[in-house]
Amino acid sequence: MTERTWHSLPEYEALRALMESGTTSKAAVRLGLSQSAVSRSISSLEARLGLLLFERDGGRLRPTSEATQLNKRLDPLFEALDRIDGPPERAQETLRLVAPPTYAHRYLVHHIATFLKANPHFYVSLEVTSSEEIIRGIEEERFDLGLTGVELSREGVTLTPFRASTAACAMLKSHPLAQLETICPEDLHGERLVALTHRHARRGQLDKVLTNAKSKPKLVAEASTSFAAVDLVREGLGITVINPFPVAQYRSEDIRFLPFASQITYRSYFVTPKQCLTPAIARAFIRHLKLHTLKTPFISKA
Numbered sequence: 001m002t003e004r005t006w007h008s009l010p011e012y013e014a015l016r017a018l019m020e021s022g023t024t025s026k027a028a029v030r031l032g033l034s035q036s037a038v039s040r041s042i043s044s045l046e047a048r049l050g051l052l053l054f055e056r057d058g059g060r061l062r063p064t065s066e067a068t069q070l071n072k073r074l075d076p077l078f079e080a081l082d083r084i085d086g087p088p089e090r091a092q093e094t095l096r097l098v099a100p101p102t103y104a105h106r107y108l109v110h111h112i113a114t115f116l117k118a119n120p121h122f123y124v125s126l127e128v129t130s131s132e133e134i135i136r137g138i139e140e141e142r143f144d145l146g147l148t149g150v151e152l153s154r155e156g157v158t159l160t161p162f163r164a165s166t167a168a169c170a171m172l173k174s175h176p177l178a179q180l181e182t183i184c185p186e187d188l189h190g191e192r193l194v195a196l197t198h199r200h201a202r203r204g205q206l207d208k209v210l211t212n213a214k215s216k217p218k219l220v221a222e223a224s225t226s227f228a229a230v231d232l233v234r235e236g237l238g239i240t241v242i243n244p245f246p247v248a249q250y251r252s253e254d255i256r257f258l259p260f261a262s263q264i265t266y267r268s269y270f271v272t273p274k275q276c277l278t279p280a281i282a283r284a285f286i287r288h289l290k291l292h293t294l295k296t297p298f299i300s301k302a
Contacts, residue, residue, distance in 0.1 A: 012078075015042065015045060015067065017030045018042060024061070049070075051067075053066060093280070095144055095282055097126050097127070097285070099134065099147040100147075101128055101225050102149070102227060103149070105128075106227065132152065144282045150201070155274070156273065158271070165244055165266045165300070166266075168241070170239070172236065177239065178256045182259045183261065188241075191218065194229050206262075220237050244299060248299070257296075
């Protein structure tokens with residue numbers, strides 16, 4: 001049977017104090033002990049380990065290589081003692097956030113950065129995916145908080161309204177229609193149009209509005225996100241009809257957004273699990289978004 005090795009914290013403290021101060025008198029002052037007590041602790045440690053830990057060099061004690069190696073191995077012990085004696089560490093909280101590309105890129109990225117700067121003890125994991133997967137992930141409690149612009153009601157999730165907006169047209173400021181105050185469906189007749197893809201429900205609504213107004217724009221491109229559609233407009237491809245939230249908050253100097261005269265409206269929602277309490281970090285992030293989301297003419301609180 002292997003003989004159990006015992007450890008003495010006072011001996012280790014004496015070793016560390018002596019190595020850092022260089023003399024038993026200074027080590028004793030540091031530890032609040034007598035010099036003889038420090039010397040006895042060092043002698044006891046040397047005897048127990050069978051090692052010479054210090055050699056006399058003039059009026060000072062010079063640590064041997066064995067003492068240096070032992071002192072280094074003691075670092076984790078004294079770091080742990082410092083944590084025990086110090087103020088309690090604040091546990092790092094994690095927010096599992098999920099959103100579609102239109103909300104994730106630029107908008108959420110910016111607000112995540114400001115949120116973490118104000119709360120350095122927080123941690124955010126952002127997943128970018130489709131609205132259908134957002135609802136499924138929240139329902140399965142793989143995420144704490146989601147943001148979506150699609151009203152997909154499910155038994156296991158709660159949709160909390162965040163923002164409401166009306167359709168807007170985005171175009172270059174040099175575009176002839178940019179001089180108007182409001183864009184009507186008839187104004188788009190014959191104009192080059194960048195549309196959202198047909199997987200978006202609002203694309204069908206836009207097609208119906210244009211058909212009813214007997215307006216036939218020239219479709220030149222399709223995009224899967226509002227940001228991409230506006231970027232194509234910025235490249236001079238024409239005009240687009242989109243949900244201005246959150247794209248209008250990041251408009252460039254050369255893009256103008258104007259109201260589009262239609263009944264097309266949009267809503268964004270916070271998505272949370274229904275069966276469990278929303279974590280404090282998720283509630284804090286919701287407050288952060290509500291407080292710091294910029295106001296624009298097209299967007300209001302839902």
